[in-house]
Amino acid sequence: MxxxxxxxxxxxxxxxxxxxxxxxxxxxxxxxxxxxxQPGERVGIVGESGCGKTVTGLSLLGLLPRHTxxxxxxxxxxxxxxxxxxxxxxxxIRGRKIGMIFQEPMSALDPVFTIGSQIGETIRTHFAxxxxxxxxxxxxxxxxVGISSPERVHDSYPHQLSGGMRQRAMIAxxxxxxxxxxxxxxxxxxxxxxxxxxxxxxLMNLSTRSGTALLFITHDLGVIAETCTRMITMYAGEVVExxxxxxxxxxxxxxYTSGLLRSLPRLSAPGTKLHSIPGRVPSPQAMPDGCxxxxxxxxxxxxxxxxxxxxxxxxxxxxxxxxxxxxTLPGALTEQEALV
Amino acid sequence: MILLRHGRMxxxxxxxxxxxxxxxxxxxxxxxxxxxxxIAVTLAGENATDARIQQIRQSYGxxxxxxxxxxxxxxNAVHLDLSRSYLxxxxxxxxxxxxxxxxxxxxxxxxxxxxxxxxxxxVLAATKSGSKLDxxxxxxxxxxxxxxxxxxxxxxxxxxALSWNWFPATGSVxxxxxxxxxxxxxALPAIALAAGGVAEVARQLRSALIEILSSQYVRTLxxxxxxxxxxxxxxxxxNVSVTxxxxxxxxxNRLLGATVVVEAVFAIPGMGSLIVxxxxxxxFPVVQGVVLSMVVIVISxxxxxxxxxxxxxxxxxxx
Numbered sequence: 001m002x003x004x005x006x007x008x009x010x011x012x013x014x015x016x017x018x019x020x021x022x023x024x025x026x027x028x029x030x031x032x033x034x035x036x037x038q039p040g041e042r043v044g045i046v047g048e049s050g051c052g053k054t055v056t057g058l059s060l061l062g063l064l065p066r067h068t069x070x071x072x073x074x075x076x077x078x079x080x081x082x083x084x085x086x087x088x089x090x091x092x093i094r095g096r097k098i099g100m101i102f103q104e105p106m107s108a109l110d111p112v113f114t115i116g117s118q119i120g121e122t123i124r125t126h127f128a129x130x131x132x133x134x135x136x137x138x139x140x141x142x143x144x145v146g147i148s149s150p151e152r153v154h155d156s157y158p159h160q161l162s163g164g165m166r167q168r169a170m171i172a173x174x175x176x177x178x179x180x181x182x183x184x185x186x187x188x189x190x191x192x193x194x195x196x197x198x199x200x201x202x203l204m205n206l207s208t209r210s211g212t213a214l215l216f217i218t219h220d221l222g223v224i225a226e227t228c229t230r231m232i233t234m235y236a237g238e239v240v241e242x243x244x245x246x247x248x249x250x251x252x253x254x255x256y257t258s259g260l261l262r263s264l265p266r267l268s269a270p271g272t273k274l275h276s277i278p279g280r281v282p283s284p285q286a287m288p289d290g291c292x293x294x295x296x297x298x299x300x301x302x303x304x305x306x307x308x309x310x311x312x313x314x315x316x317x318x319x320x321x322x323x324x325x326x327x328t329l330p331g332a333l334t335e336q337e338a339l340v
Numbered sequence: 341m342i343l344l345r346h347g348r349m350x351x352x353x354x355x356x357x358x359x360x361x362x363x364x365x366x367x368x369x370x371x372x373x374x375x376x377x378x379i380a381v382t383l384a385g386e387n388a389t390d391a392r393i394q395q396i397r398q399s400y401g402x403x404x405x406x407x408x409x410x411x412x413x414x415x416n417a418v419h420l421d422l423s424r425s426y427l428x429x430x431x432x433x434x435x436x437x438x439x440x441x442x443x444x445x446x447x448x449x450x451x452x453x454x455x456x457x458x459x460x461x462x463v464l465a466a467t468k469s470g471s472k473l474d475x476x477x478x479x480x481x482x483x484x485x486x487x488x489x490x491x492x493x494x495x496x497x498x499x500x501a502l503s504w505n506w507f508p509a510t511g512s513v514x515x516x517x518x519x520x521x522x523x524x525x526x527a528l529p530a531i532a533l534a535a536g537g538v539a540e541v542a543r544q545l546r547s548a549l550i551e552i553l554s555s556q557y558v559r560t561l562x563x564x565x566x567x568x569x570x571x572x573x574x575x576x577x578x579n580v581s582v583t584x585x586x587x588x589x590x591x592x593n594r595l596l597g598a599t600v601v602v603e604a605v606f607a608i609p610g611m612g613s614l615i616v617x618x619x620x621x622x623x624f625p626v627v628q629g630v631v632l633s634m635v636v637i638v639i640s641x642x643x644x645x646x647x648x649x650x651x652x653x654x655x656x657x658x659x
Contacts, residue, residue, distance in 0.1 A: 063559055067470060088567075095565035107556040112578050112653055121574075122564045157654040173564065 009036040010180055010213050011060075016073035016083070018052070018059050023068075027284045029055045030237040033073070034310060037181065042207060042214040044224035044245070046260070047234035050281065053217045056234075057183045059083070061100060062090050078180070096126040099174030099212075103186035105166035109158040115142070115169045116154035119176050126177050141172040146202055164195035171202065178210060185217045200227055221264055221332070225249060230316075233257045236281050236292040239310060242318040250331045253319040256293045258329035291321065299327055346647055353646075357639050362414070364635045365628055369410045372624055379426055379622040400426060413628060422629040427621060432629035435614065440633070442512050443603070443610035445522065447595045449530030450537055454591060457534075458541025459584070465542065466549035467572065477542055484539025489598055493532035493605040500528060510607040529602045536598075537591050541584075548583035552576055582653050589645040593638055 016033035019026055030052035037043050045053045058064050059071045060082055075082040077098065082090065094100075102108040110118060119138035123129060129137070135154070142150035145168040158166055167187060174182055184203060188196040204227055207214045216228055224231050224245060231248050233241040233256065241254040252258040262275040279296035282288060290305035291297070297304070303322065310320045321327075380396045381388070397403045401412065416423055422432035465477035501509035507528045515522040552558060553576060561571045600612030607613075611630055618626035649656045 061563055063562055065554070091565045091567060093565070094563055100560075100563040102556065102560065104556065108560045110557045110561070110575050110579070111655060112582075113575070121566065121570075125565050125567075125570075159655050170560075173560075 010039045011037040012076045014074050016075060018055050019070040021068055033239055035232050035239060035242055037213050037215060040211045040213050042228045043230045043232060044216040044228035045232045045234060046218060046221055046224050048219055051234045052237040053234050054185055057185050057217050061094055061098060095122050096177045097179050098181045099179040100183045101170050101174045101187050104190050105163060105170045108170060109166060111158055114155055114157055119173050122173055122176055141176040145172045163191050167191060167199055175206060179212060181213045181215060183215045238292060238320060240320045244316055249333050252329050252331050253313060253324040254321045255297045255299050255329060261332035262330060264332050299323060353643050360639060361635050365632055366410060368631045369628060372622060372627060373406060375622055377622055383426060417632060423625040425626050426623050432625050436629055436633050439609060439611050439614050441515060442608060443599055443612060445515055445526045446529045447599055449526050450533035450595050451592060453530060453534035454537025454541050458538040459545060461542040462545025463549060465546040469550050481539040481543040484535045487535055489532050489536060490601045490605055492535055493602050496528045496532055512608045529606045529608060532602050533595055533598055540591060541587055544583060544587045545580060548580050549576055552579045585645055585648055589642060592641055596634060
């Protein structure tokens with residue numbers, strides 16, 4: 001737990017585990033996920049594909065397939081445990097208190113309803129307002145996400161809009177009820193680079209303006225460095241490091257975070273060979289008991305095969321590596337670069 | 341406004357109908373030439389002289405070349421004259437108009453039953469996918485598709501008409517004359533035809549709805565806090581209606597074909613028995629007339645369905 005901060009956290013996740021069962025075998029997708037988000041804070045969850053970051057985001061809102069998944073642990077949001085909450089109570093939180101945006105804005109919007117009706121129904125699900133007011137609010141929401149002709153877009157269908165516009169509309173849907181937390185699952189991955197920057201700016205502005213906390217799920221460290229104040233690194237279904245972004249970039253404590261940061265392409269050093277982490281992620285069926293990164297870690301010792309806990313290191317850092325004291329790992333930036 | 345937008349589409353499609361009609365009627369006309377037997381001999385009656393037969397051939401134009409015969413028929417058809425039956429000497433158009441309501445009642449009844457039973461079954465199976473109910477619906481659907489409808493028709497007659505006397509075994513009554521009796525007569529044939537339809541509708545609806553309910557946009561709807569009922573009945577149904585429309589189109593085409601057999605089993609004087617009887621006796625004008633009306637019905641129906649697509653799915657253009 002994070003103490004010495006201003007007030008109670010908005011969201012506290014502890015021991016969150018997700019299992020998938022396809023009828024033949026039970027696979028653990030995430031183990032003992034723990035993190036917290038303060039009101040208005042922007043937290044990034046980073047990790048490679050398949051590390052369980054998307055699953056974690058979906059499990060918070062109970063959006064994983066009901067029959068094939070099992071979620072255990074707690075996720076306290078404003079005093080309520082989201083995990084195992086009654087469906088109708090959870091529905092009052094979805095879209096109202098916690099908004100969510102997804103990676104692919106084309107497939108995430110219903111193709112046969114207008115953008116306006118998809119925003120309007122969200123409003124009318126959570127507030128007792130008439131059609132007319134819902135329309136006004138929907139147009140205002142489209143305006144607030146930087147759409148220049150909100151009335152036209154209101155009456156358009158998703159296929160009539162560009163990718164960037166669709167993602168803006170998606171953001172308008174997620175934020176129209178002014179939620180306290182926005183979970184953004186790879187919101188820029190499917191977009192052009194120039195549009196990516198616009199969407200990130202937009203999310204930053206909206207979250208600052210309205211005080212909405214942001215849980216940014218992405219594999220793009222650059223996006224996290226730009227937007228977030230804290231960075232949670234996930235590897236093979238576990239949180240391996242949780243640290244403020246600026247310190248994590250300079251001095252990561254977990255060898256995996258360091259490897260991830262060093263494999264970022266750098267424009268400042270042309271001609272140098274890009275770093276890559278050797279080996280592969282262990283398969284979910286053969287997860288080691290000890291450190292899951294041990295096989296690929298250049299600093300591994302025999303003791304790494306023992307179970308590793310997420311150690312509190314200082315007031316706002318945690319790391320799942322018992323060697324963190326002994327190691328000095330390179331980050332994406334040197335101390336000098338960070339100062340500039 | 342809708343009609344204005346669709347006017348061009350309808351006009352262009354109307355032109356496409358012409359070659360289809362010519363091709364279909366020409367092929368049927370050609371096939372009828374291959375049917376053994378000579379209508380002139382039949383018409384001349386027993387003990388007719390060769391001269392008498394020749395005279396009949398001449399008076400009906402049967403001695404003229406094939407293409408001329410077809411051309412004459414087509415020219416008259418364009419002027420809404422489907423000529424007269426060789427056998428009964430009644431106008432073909434009148435016969436078709438007289439018999440059409442009977443077939444329409446059976447096909448319409450079968451379609452309504454297919455939808456009324458098939459849609460709820462499909463929706464139930466999709467929402468409870470993987471459950472025992474789903475397995476039951478799926479197995480029933482496979483059975484329904486596999487059962488030949490003439491066999492089912494005979495079983496129905498044997499049980500409900502002959503053993504239990506709930507329904508009449510044969511014949512029909514005009515809907516205008518006695519609606520209750522007409523429906524009673526149409527019930528068994530419609531049920532026999534509907535078995536396959538129910539199965540088809542339930543199966544297609546189930547798989548389409550399962551795909552929709554596991555789609556990413558439905559996940560978004562859950563994330564917005566919508567109730568499962570709102571998601572199913574508002575978003576699920578509108579998205580699945582496109583599939584449903586396709587199924588209905590194919591189903592009606594098939595029912596129109598299958599009614600020929602089922603009408604024979606129940607000895608119902610509908611379009612089916614009309615064309616069967618005419619084909620056996622080489623009564624060209626009747627066969628051609630029925631084929632023509634079927635082609636027009638099927639094509640108009642497909643056009644109507646294409647128009648509905650554009651209303652239900654905004655992505656379908658009016659090109």
